[in-house]
Amino acid sequence: MSQRKNILFIMCDQLRYDYLSCAGHKTLHTPNIDSLAERGVRFSNAYVQSPICGPSRMSTYTGRYPSNHGATANFVPLRVGELNIGDHLKPLGIRPVLVGKTHMIPDQEGMKRLGIEPASPIGVHHSQIGFEPYERDDGIHPDLVLKPNVAYNNYLKERGYDDHENPWHWAANSVERRGEIRSGFFNDVAQLPARVSEEDSETPYMTRRAMQFIEEDDGEKPWCLHLSYIKPHWPYIAPAPYNDMYSAADVQDVHRSETERENTNQLAQHFQERICGQTFSREEARETVIPAYMGLIKQIDDQLGILFEFMEKKDLMKSTMIVFTSDHGEYFGDHWMGDKDFFHDPAVKVPLIISDPDPSCDNTRGSVQNAPVEAIDLVPTFIEYAGGAVPKHILDGRSLMPLLQGNDVPWREFVVSEYDYFQQSFSPKTGRAPLECRIYMIKNDRWKYIHAPGFLPILFDLTNDPDEFVDLGNSDDHTDARQYMHYALADWSLQYRQRETVSEERAEQMVGLEDKFGVLIGYWNEEDVKPPATAPDFESGPKAH
Known part of the structure; x- marks a missing residue:
């Protein structure tokens, strides 16, 4: 090291x-x-x-x-x-x-x-x-x-690009065409040079x-x-x-x-x-x-x-x-x-x-x-x-x-990607509430499977269709493949990473913890107590009258 x-x-x-x-x-x-x-x-x-x-x-x-x-x-x-x-x-x-x-x-x-x-x-x-x-x-x-106080904007203003409060947009990401400043958000001007020099551009x-x-x-x-x-x-x-x-x-x-x-x-x-x-x-x-x-x-x-x-x-x-x-x-x-x-x-x-x-x-x-x-x-x-x-x-x-x-x-074996699409402008057309606008992808060497609640699944056979052109999500011949990938997605969704306060090493130490504490649930008598369970010291405790 x-x-x-x-x-x-x-x-x-x-x-x-x-x-x-x-x-x-x-x-x-x-x-x-x-x-x-x-x-x-x-x-x-x-x-x-x-x-x-x-x-x-x-x-x-x-x-x-x-x-x-x-x-x-x-x-x-x-x-x-x-x-x-x-x-x-x-x-x-x-x-x-x-x-x-x-x-x-x-x-x-x-x-x-x-x-x-x-x-x-x-x-x-x-x-x-x-x-x-x-x-x-x-x-x-x-x-x-x-x-407007982003450091790059301030830099551009110091370099003389001060014709607008936001030179990131109107200088670094816009162009000038026939005397008109055009925003770079419009793709028809992509071939024109930015209004900043190469030295002053973002990268x-x-x-x-x-x-x-x-x-x-x-x-x-x-x-x-x-x-x-x-x-x-x-x-x-x-x-x-x-x-x-x-x-x-x-x-x-x-x-x-x-x-x-x-x-x-x-x-x-x-x-x-x-x-x-x-x-x-x-x-x-x-x-x-x-x-x-x-x-x-x-x-x-x-x-x-x-x-x-x-x-x-x-x-x-x-x-x-x-x-x-x-x-x-x-x-x-x-x-x-x-x-x-x-x-x-x-x-x-x-x-x-x-x-x-x-x-x-x-x-x-x-x-x-x-x-x-x-x-x-x-x-x-x-x-x-x-x-x-x-x-x-x-x-x-x-x-x-x-x-x-x-x-x-x-x-x-699998990689997983996911996305909530509720912000998409088309989401109201789906008739689904924001919490229902979810998509999941799970992929292995053979299959890519896309699951979205409320829609048919999408399935690509990556061996025979590496281009991902043919959707087999409704194919009668691929029911087993869809089921296999859906079960794999279900197994993934049941992963457990919410016990953040207890490490795996600590979890192993906690095996039989109640018994170690002397909380002896279900034991018949003292003879049932075996290590690592710990029986209270009844001999030194209160005596019956």
């Missing part, structure tokens, strides 16, 4: 698993991310616990499924008592630090009920999901939500802030620096020269079939009919927006090159575990859908690369690990890396350290 110190935890937002050259993209070259994969392990079957920012990130930061932590949709607060990444790492001497986005919504009502001042150290801990907010910037909200700014933290660090404590990029999430606006670095010729073929629109599952159809699905079902939209998306990814890769070179000069690469991942993907017209929110691989499968510099991981460097892993596995991985014991009675995830070290260990 002498060489183990820091964790650099890099997360992109809305980065698809297949938009890296090391993952097979034909024209998008990401040499710095590829070099990280060469120094570590690329996990080819990594899945998030929800296909949308908020609940996905809350699962990543708590190591627990949404059903357990309760933040099951965007803007649903994480309850104040939920243990987070800071609760697990701070006792191990690790300093969790944030630069970028978390999408954390604090439980203001819970803190008020418990008398916790939001500005107090414990209030900040809960509000920032255990991170020290060196620079917190979720960066995706328009004027009515984004607060270089956040990279510089991460390097600034490292420069200022006093070295007293190892850190877990969460560099959480806002991009390549929409608005899909890139600064020059990244805005036109790629063209329609670089756009890979859309991944969909007409079969998917025939006898479509009713709930899936609702998602297809959203405005984003309609927009990205048109080639014009794909050919306009995807090149800008690729440019944003290329910019991230270039900035990571700068960051890694900086860390090399600081001699930090030998003592820092580096993790690179995303909180979910993006459809871009695949399966006739747009954005995310559903459970095809473009939305729920993510890139995951981990490089551990410890010599124990030398034999796996440059390898691809195909085991099914989940985002909830990162917190237990960090705990074991830091020398701690993984609290199995609290965390749903499993440490990836054995896989990084090349050890052959029993592994999970």
Whole structure:
């Protein structure tokens, strides 16, 4: 453990698993991310616990499924008592630090009920999901939500972008066309350059802030620096020269079939009919927006090159575990859908690369690990890396350290993702109350099964239909497969992670506890008492008269 110190935890937002050259993209070259994969392990079957920012990130930061932590949709607060990444790492001497986005919504009502001042150290801990907010910037909200005192906005104003109170929106994420300023939320302008310079755009700014933290660090404590990029999430606006670095010729073929629109599952159809699905079902939209998306990814890769070179000069690469991942993907017209929110691989499968510099991981460097892993596995991985014991009675995830070290260990068969869709504008059309608007996905090597109460199930045969084009949810020939996966989902739903106050080790010590206390229920007489039961000392007690 002498060489183990820091964790650099890099997360992109809305980065698809297949938009890296090391993952097979034909024209998008990401040499710095590829070099990280060469120094570590690329996990080819990594899945998030929800296909949308908020609940996905809350699962990543708590190591627990949404059903357990309760933040099951965007803007649903994480309850104040939920243990987070800071609760697990701070006792191990690790300093969790944030630069970028978390999408954390604090439980203001819970803190008020418990008398916790939001500005107090414990209030900040809960509000920032255990991170020290060196620079917190979720960066995706328009004027009515984004607060004007966000540090990045202040930076832009200092740089002269002061023509609006919210330069994040009107400068960094808008364009100028024929003398008119157009918001980047409108995808028809995605090919135009942002109104900020490349230097002043979000990704270089956040990279510089991460390097600034490292420069200022006093070295007293190892850190877990969460560099959480806002991009390549929409608005899909890139600064020059990244805005036109790629063209329609670089756009890979859309991944969909007409079969998917025939006898479509009713709930899936609702998602297809959203405005984003309609927009990205048109080639014009794909050919306009995807090149800008690729440019944003290329910019991230270039900035990571700068960051890694900086860390090399600081001699930090030998003592820092580096993790690179995303909180979910993006459809871009695949399966006739747009954005995310559903459970095809473009939305729920993510890139995951981990490089551990410890010599124990030398034999796996440059390898691809195909085991099914989940985002909830990162917190237990960090705990074991830091020398701690993984609290199995609290965390749903499993440490990836054995896989990084090349050890052959029993592994999970299924991955699970879930989402509450009550905020979707179509939800009233379903006739279901908000508590009833739930979707679950469970997947193994052969099947992907999607269950939504009130709708027919969806089933994909991944062996014969790896493209996920043919829904077998109503097939008479696949009743047994649906039943098998439904029972697997039921078994998963009965998992028990609510006894957070008693560890497994303590639970073992509590076997026969009442007998040990001398609470002898059901015994006939003193002769029945055997160790570890403890009989009261009746001889020294009161005597009968």
